Each structure stands twice: as C-alpha cells, then as structure tokens.
Amino acid sequence: MEKKKAHYSLQSIKDLINECQYFITRSARVDYINLGLEDDEVIEIIMSLNNQDLYKSMTSYNNNKIWQDVYHKTIENLELYIKLQITSEAIVISFKERT
16 A cells, blocks of 8 residues: 555654664665765665655555554665655665666
8 A cells, every 4th residue: 555645754753763662674784885885875864864865654564453654765876765664663664776
C-alpha cells in the first residue's frame, strides 16, 4: 500500500534524532558506507530533509500495518533514497543511492 502523504511527522523524526533516540539498520549502514558516507554525514543529511523531499509512504514488505516514509534527496550529484520509520525511536531503514 502506498500514499503520497507522510505517515510520520518529519519534525518528530528529527526530534527523536536530536534526542539520540534513533537506530540505523545494518543494511542502511552498509549501503551508505559503500557510498563513502559516515554516520554523522548521514544524520546531517536526514536533518536537512524537508517535507518537499517526500517521495511516498509505503507499508513494510513484511507487515502491511507498518508504514515507512521514503524521501529522495540530491547531495553533491548523488541521488539518495532514504526510508524512515518511527517506533519508540526513529529508524533509518534504508539509505542508499537512488536507482
């Protein structure tokens, strides 16, 4: 299932990150390390997201009750695909080059 409106408030995601209440999946970390990015750069990019960067909201492939917001952001000619979710913390599900 997909929709064009964010499921989570981007500000809520940023607030959780500011409070160090976030988790980065292993898959996301492997992908952004392969792009030459470090943790602090990834957090800086996420903090620079705005509502216009939202591409879509979609349900998780494993559970159609869990929503994930997908953002597209271009940084230095690198088009990024960023998937975020909130549980009790912000979760960076994906952070990779957009293909």
